[in-house]
Amino acid sequence: MIILGIESSCDETSAAVIEAKKKDKKVKILSNITASSLALHAKTGGIIPEAAAREQIKYILPVIKKTLLESGVDSPDIDAISVTTGPGLIGSLLVGTETAKTLSYALKKPLIPVNHLIGHIYANFIKSMFEKREIEFPAVVLIVSGGHSDLLLMINHGKLKWLGGTRDDAAGEAFDKIGRLLKLSYPGGPSIEKAAKKGNSKAFHFPRPMIGSNDFDFSFSGLKTAVLREIQTTKHLNNETISDISASTQQAIIDVLIKKTLKAAEEYKARSILISGGVAANQKLRDRFQSLILNNQSSIKFFAPEKWLCADNAAMIAATAFFNYNEMPWQKVDVNPELYFEQYG
Numbered sequence: 001m002i003i004l005g006i007e008s009s010c011d012e013t014s015a016a017v018i019e020a021k022k023k024d025k026k027v028k029i030l031s032n033i034t035a036s037s038l039a040l041h042a043k044t045g046g047i048i049p050e051a052a053a054r055e056q057i058k059y060i061l062p063v064i065k066k067t068l069l070e071s072g073v074d075s076p077d078i079d080a081i082s083v084t085t086g087p088g089l090i091g092s093l094l095v096g097t098e099t100a101k102t103l104s105y106a107l108k109k110p111l112i113p114v115n116h117l118i119g120h121i122y123a124n125f126i127k128s129m130f131e132k133r134e135i136e137f138p139a140v141v142l143i144v145s146g147g148h149s150d151l152l153l154m155i156n157h158g159k160l161k162w163l164g165g166t167r168d169d170a171a172g173e174a175f176d177k178i179g180r181l182l183k184l185s186y187p188g189g190p191s192i193e194k195a196a197k198k199g200n201s202k203a204f205h206f207p208r209p210m211i212g213s214n215d216f217d218f219s220f221s222g223l224k225t226a227v228l229r230e231i232q233t234t235k236h237l238n239n240e241t242i243s244d245i246s247a248s249t250q251q252a253i254i255d256v257l258i259k260k261t262l263k264a265a266e267e268y269k270a271r272s273i274l275i276s277g278g279v280a281a282n283q284k285l286r287d288r289f290q291s292l293i294l295n296n297q298s299s300i301k302f303f304a305p306e307k308w309l310c311a312d313n314a315a316m317i318a319a320t321a322f323f324n325y326n327e328m329p330w331q332k333v334d335v336n337p338e339l340y341f342e343q344y345g
């Protein structure tokens with residue numbers, strides 16, 4: 001089965017063609033083209049929704065054309081079209097969704113709307129050639145992106161139970177806001193990870209909000225306030241201090257994410273842990289999960305997507321459609337910027 005995926009929920013315009021077989025459930029990416037307006041947003045230190053939507057309009061058709069060309073697939077050979085319909089920025093979402101609806105009508109192909117957050121999870125099901133292990137259910141899933149921090153129990157494909165989420169800032173948002181306080185370039189996550197390499201993670205003891213709470217919720221705004229206070233009392237924010245604050249911030253976020261995920265995995269007797277979303281690209285987070293699971297001599301299998309698949313991309317949207325083939329008449333497909341996990345479970 002050949003699926004064209006389209007993703008335009010935020011500042012990335014992405015189109016991909018995947019080939020997946022029902023028999024072995026293997027997903028192969030034939031092409032994935034992503035145009036990003038990140039450089040534009042770096043200038044303003046954050047995303048301006050109207051500017052992001054304008055960039056989406058500019059890129060959407062060239063990106064789809066290029067991905068089809070690169071995949072070697074002619075449009076009549078596509079079996080289905082999948083598109084992100086939410087959550088995200090309304091203007092950005094509309095560009096991808098209306099394009100996908102038009103293609104579905106013109107090419108007479110089934111259309112599958114996809115939840116962007118579920119899409120992040122499915123980046124784990126696009127395995128690299130070196131990954132021989134299989135994901136086993138039940139799995140505990142940690143989604144950590146710019147707008148979301150959620151813990152879910154995945155009982156099977158299409159069967160998800162939401163366990164908890166952030167009460168204020170998402171993990172990525174905390175990285176971005178603290179990055180801005182430290183005057184690092186946007187987005188803050190990769191910049192803090194880079195600065196942290198030269199820093200001491202024990203130099204500052206920042207709070208680990210809700211680490212011991214009896215639920216699976218997160219809260220990161222207190223951490224941001226603690227860092228702000230530290231910066232205000234520090235007279236000279238030199239490179240060494242920036243590196244130490246970065247390392248200590250990164251450690252605080254990682255500690256909370258891992259503690260809660262392992263707690264959920266234990267409580268629900270998970271056989272796999274999957275992490276996903278932009279923050280899942282953080283090497284320290286990946287290493288710490290691996291080493292803790294190893295040290296605990298646990299039989300839980302830990303999975304993280306290839307780093308480039310942690311960021312927004314259309315291949316994960318097409319993969320989600322393959323594993324959750326919920327086609328819908330194009331006339332009924334609409335965007336929902338506030339979409340959450342309500343249609344699953």
Ligand code: KG4
Pocket residue numbers: 010144145146147148171172173175176187188189190193277278279280281282283310311312
């Ligand atoms: O999933 P994503 O690409 O977009 C959303 O759907 O939100 O996530 C973007 C977020 C940003 O907040 C960015 O700072 C964070 O992921 N991020 C990272 C890293 N790479 C991206 N955070 C920590 N470490 C990284 N290496």
Ligand code: ZN
Pocket residue numbers: 116120145146277278311312
């Ligand atoms: Zn995302």
